[in-house]
Amino acid sequence: MAILDSKGRLFGKISLLDIGAGLIILMVAVAIFFYPGTSGSVAQVGAINKDIEVDVMVRGLTVLNPEEFLDNMREEGKTNIIIRNQPYGQVGIKTIQPLPRSTAVPQPDGSVKAFPDPRPELEFTTDMLITLTGNAQITDDGAVFGNSKIKIGTPIELEGQLYTFRASTVAVRIPE
Structure with a gap:
């Protein structure tokens, strides 16, 4: 064979x-x-973890009762965030500052002044500046939440028990 x-x-x-x-x-x-x-992401190499503050701006959020909504968010004191469709987890809410809704009104002398917007539908709309606090990795390229860099202009989705909406990052403060 x-x-x-x-x-x-x-x-x-x-x-x-x-x-x-x-x-x-x-x-x-x-x-x-x-x-x-090797395990872990490249962002973890040479990284230091620090608590940072991130300011996000929300414009034109439609809510039935804006004041009650802001009070509920303040009471919760934390929110879940999603950065670039990647869930990060929970961060703290340090402050929520409602922003005034105004409209530009031309004056007879040619100047422009801002006045409160009189439209009745804006009673159900809110603009706000929210300061979030959380622990992030600090790399040479900036702050990283999870595996997502957080920089000015980064869209962040905030999600709580009764809400989910998008906001835009307007400031990132990293303590020295």
């Missing part, structure tokens, strides 16, 4: 291709489980 037959089978039973495929699968399994490589 020949070691290899005319169809490339070893002792007429096992194909050499099957043996090759089995060896490749075995080597991949060994490489995954016994040599996993």
